[in-house]
Amino acid sequence: MTQPELRTRxxxxxxxxxxxxxxxxxxxxxxxxxxxxxxxxxxxxxLLVVGxxxxxxxxxxxxxxxxxxxxxxxWRLSLDAYQGMFTDPAVRASLLLTARIAIIPTVLSAxxxxxxxxxxxxxxxxxxxxxxIFQANLAVxxxxxxxxxxxxxxxxxLLSRVxxxxxxxxxxxxxxxxxxxxxxxxxxxxxxxxETPFLTVIALAALGRGVDDLENAARSLGARPWxxxxxxxxxxxxxxxxxxxxLVFAFTAGSYEVPYLLGRPxxxxxxxxxxxxxxxxxxxxxxxxxxxxxVITVLSGLMVAAYLFIAGRLARRSL
Amino acid sequence: MRPPRxxxxxxxxxxxxxxxxxxxxxxxxxAGTVTSLTTSGAAAxxxxxxxxxxxxxxxxxxxxxxxxxxxxxxxxAFVAGYVADQLGKVGVTLNQVKITDTVDAVNKVxxxxxxxxxxxxxVDAIWVNGENFATxxxxxxxxxxxxxxxxNSQFVDFTDPAVANDFGIPVKGCEAVWQQADSALVYDSAKLDTxxxxxxxxxxxxxxxxxGQFTYPAPPDFTGSMAVRTILYDTIGGPTxxxxxxxxxxxxxxxxxxWPRLKDIAGSLWxxxxxxxxxxxxxxxLYSDGEINxxxxxxxxxxxxxxxxxxYPASTRQAVLAGGNIGNRSFVAIPANAAHQAAAxxxxxxxxxxxxxxxxxxxxxxxxxxxxxxxxxxxQAQFAAVPVHPSVLPLTALTENAQxxxxxxxxTRIEQDWTTNVLQQQ
Numbered sequence: 062m063t064q065p066e067l068r069t070r071x072x073x074x075x076x077x078x079x080x081x082x083x084x085x086x087x088x089x090x091x092x093x094x095x096x097x098x099x100x101x102x103x104x105x106x107x108l109l110v111v112g113x114x115x116x117x118x119x120x121x122x123x124x125x126x127x128x129x130x131x132x133x134x135x136w137r138l139s140l141d142a143y144q145g146m147f148t149d150p151a152v153r154a155s156l157l158l159t160a161r162i163a164i165i166p167t168v169l170s171a172x173x174x175x176x177x178x179x180x181x182x183x184x185x186x187x188x189x190x191x192x193x194i195f196q197a198n199l200a201v202x203x204x205x206x207x208x209x210x211x212x213x214x215x216x217x218x219l220l221s222r223v224x225x226x227x228x229x230x231x232x233x234x235x236x237x238x239x240x241x242x243x244x245x246x247x248x249x250x251x252x253x254x255x256e257t258p259f260l261t262v263i264a265l266a267a268l269g270r271g272v273d274d275l276e277n278a279a280r281s282l283g284a285r286p287w288x289x290x291x292x293x294x295x296x297x298x299x300x301x302x303x304x305x306x307x308l309v310f311a312f313t314a315g316s317y318e319v320p321y322l323l324g325r326p327x328x329x330x331x332x333x334x335x336x337x338x339x340x341x342x343x344x345x346x347x348x349x350x351x352x353x354x355x356v357i358t359v360l361s362g363l364m365v366a367a368y369l370f371i372a373g374r375l376a377r378r379s380l
Numbered sequence: 381m382r383p384p385r386x387x388x389x390x391x392x393x394x395x396x397x398x399x400x401x402x403x404x405x406x407x408x409x410x411a412g413t414v415t416s417l418t419t420s421g422a423a424a425x426x427x428x429x430x431x432x433x434x435x436x437x438x439x440x441x442x443x444x445x446x447x448x449x450x451x452x453x454x455x456x457a458f459v460a461g462y463v464a465d466q467l468g469k470v471g472v473t474l475n476q477v478k479i480t481d482t483v484d485a486v487n488k489v490x491x492x493x494x495x496x497x498x499x500x501x502x503v504d505a506i507w508v509n510g511e512n513f514a515t516x517x518x519x520x521x522x523x524x525x526x527x528x529x530x531x532n533s534q535f536v537d538f539t540d541p542a543v544a545n546d547f548g549i550p551v552k553g554c555e556a557v558w559q560q561a562d563s564a565l566v567y568d569s570a571k572l573d574t575x576x577x578x579x580x581x582x583x584x585x586x587x588x589x590x591x592g593q594f595t596y597p598a599p600p601d602f603t604g605s606m607a608v609r610t611i612l613y614d615t616i617g618g619p620t621x622x623x624x625x626x627x628x629x630x631x632x633x634x635x636x637x638x639w640p641r642l643k644d645i646a647g648s649l650w651x652x653x654x655x656x657x658x659x660x661x662x663x664x665x666l667y668s669d670g671e672i673n674x675x676x677x678x679x680x681x682x683x684x685x686x687x688x689x690x691x692y693p694a695s696t697r698q699a700v701l702a703g704g705n706i707g708n709r710s711f712v713a714i715p716a717n718a719a720h721q722a723a724a725x726x727x728x729x730x731x732x733x734x735x736x737x738x739x740x741x742x743x744x745x746x747x748x749x750x751x752x753x754x755x756x757x758x759x760q761a762q763f764a765a766v767p768v769h770p771s772v773l774p775l776t777a778l779t780e781n782a783q784x785x786x787x788x789x790x791x792t793r794i795e796q797d798w799t800t801n802v803l804q805q806q
Contacts (some may be wrong), residue, residue, distance in 0.1 A: 217665070244652070326658055342483065
C-alpha cells in the first residue's frame, strides 16, 4: 500500500530548521553551480526513490481502484469501487473510529511531548540520560509496541493478572476490555506511548540555545514565567512540533498493524478495511481495497497541505 | 505449452513472453524433461525415471523459495530441519519464507505477474489450499500438470475426491497434496464434560449456561470460516444439499436458518458477541489465557504439543460433534512464473515421501496427505506405532465422520454474508 514513505520520518523541517540554515556562511555554496541546481542535485537521489516507489505505487493504486485488472477476464474501467465504498457498512463505520484513532493520540502525544521536553530541559546532569530513554523508544517498531500493549492490557494480560492477584477481579472477563474494544483504548495507548517520545525529541531539538536567549530577554523585560512560556517558548517550538504532529496524524490515520492487532474486525480503521478487502480471496474485491487506499492517501495529502498552509502563517507571524 | 495469460498484454510483452516460451520449449525438448511429462501420467517407467533424473539435475544447486504460513514454531523447526536436510541431499537449498497469511504469497505472485514478470518470479512454491488456490486459478497463476511426475505420487490416492478437488475446484495437476487436516473441537475437560460436546446443540447450551467462554475467529479467517461452516452443516444436516458448484437457490435455502442461529448464540460468546477475535492465533491465546474454554481447530494434532509446552491445561481434550467434522487436504503449488520450478518440484516430492509424512506425524501430529495403505507393510506399521497424545483424538476418530469442504465460491459468500449478517449487526 502507500504507507512506507510515511513511516520513514524525515527530520523535522520547517521554520526552526531554516532559521539555523540561514545563519550558515554563504561559502557553503559550490562555486560556479547555481544554488538552485545544486540543491536539486543534492535532492535528486531522494526524489528519485520517492518518485519511483511512491508515484508508481499511487498510480497502480489509482488504476486498480478504477478497475484496471488485466489478469481478470472481463475487466473494465469504472467508478464502481468508489460508489461501492460509500455504501459499504465497513467503510462507513470506520470513519468515526479512524478520526478518533488519529486525533486523540496526536493531541495527547503533542501535549505530553511538549511538557516532557520542557521538563527535560530543566534537568541538570541527568538530562542526556533521560532524553536518551526517550530516543531509545523511537527504535522500537510499532508492531512490537502493539504486542506489548496486548500482553499488558488484554483481559488475559499482565494488568488483569495483577488485578486478579490483588483480588479486584475474579475472572479475565471481569477486567475491563481495553483491547478489541469499541473505543480503541489499547490502540490509543500504543500510539501515545510510541509518538510522545517522537514529539519530545522534536520539541527538545526546537528548544535550542536561541530560546534561552529569548527567554532571558523576556525575563529582563519583566515577563513572568507563564508569560514567557505562552509568548516566547511555545511560539518558537510550535512550527516544529506542529510539523511532527502532522506526521503523527498522517501515520496514525494511515497505518494498519496497531489497529489490526489491538482493534476489532468491525468497526475497523480505514487502513484495516483496505487490508481486509485487499486480502479477500475474491479478486473482484481488489478495486475497492485500492479505492479505500486512495482515499487514505488523499486525506493524508490534505493534512500535509493544511499543515504547510498553517506553518506558513505561523512563520510569518513569528517574524 | 501454456496459453498467454494476458489478453491485453502489450506487443513487447507478448514478444518477450513468446521468446521465453520458445526458450523453455527448446530447453525442455533438448533435455527431454517437463514437456513430455506433462502430456500424460501413463509414461513408461524408464522414461519417467530418466525424466525425473533430469529434473533432479536441473534442481541441483538451486534454492527453492517456499512461501508458507509461519505461525507454527514446531512446523517451522521441522521444515528448517528435516525437510531442508532431505533437500540438501539432492543439492537443493531451502529458503523458507514465513508469512502470516497465504494470501500474501498469492498477492506477491499476482503483483509480479501484473508487473510483467512472467518468468524468474521470486516465489517458487506455496503451501496452499482452498480459496487461495482458487484465487490463483482465477488469475491463471499456477504451473500445472506436474503432480503425477513426482516419484512419490505413487503413494497418493488420486481417485480420492478430497485429493482430486481442492474445496470444490478440480486440482488438475496444478498442486501436489501434502497434508491432511481434520477439524475438531478443543475443550478443557475440567470445564466441559463429554455430554456438553456431544453435538452443536449441547455445546451451545453449555455456552448459554457459561457465557463468554466460547468463540471463533471472524471469517474470512481460515478457521473461523470452517467453524461457521461446521455450524451450517449441523443446521442443515450435512453438506449434501450444497455439494457441487455454487447454486444461489441452494445457498439461500441452506443459510436461511444459519444466520438467526448464529445471532442467537452470539450473546453467549466471548465479549457477548460484540466482537470476534481477528485470527485463530488470537483464539488460541484466549484459550491458553483461560479466557475461553473451547474452540474449533483445523490442526488437532498440534494440540498435544501445546499441552506439553504448558500453554494449554493438561485437562485439554478433543471431540468430534455429532454432525461430523470438516476435513481437507493442503497442497504445494508452484507459480507458473517461478524461477526455480525444478527445485520446487523436488520439494513437493520430498514432502510426499512416506518418511517425511511419518516424521511430520511424529513431531507435529500432522496427518498424512498420502494414502498410507499404498506404502509398504513396514511403513504402515511405523505409522500405526506413532503414539497419540492423551489430549488428541486418534486419526480414526477424526476421519470416520469427516465431512467434505464446499466449493470455494460458497466459502466466499458465507464469509461475506457472515460479515453482513453477524459481525456488522452487533
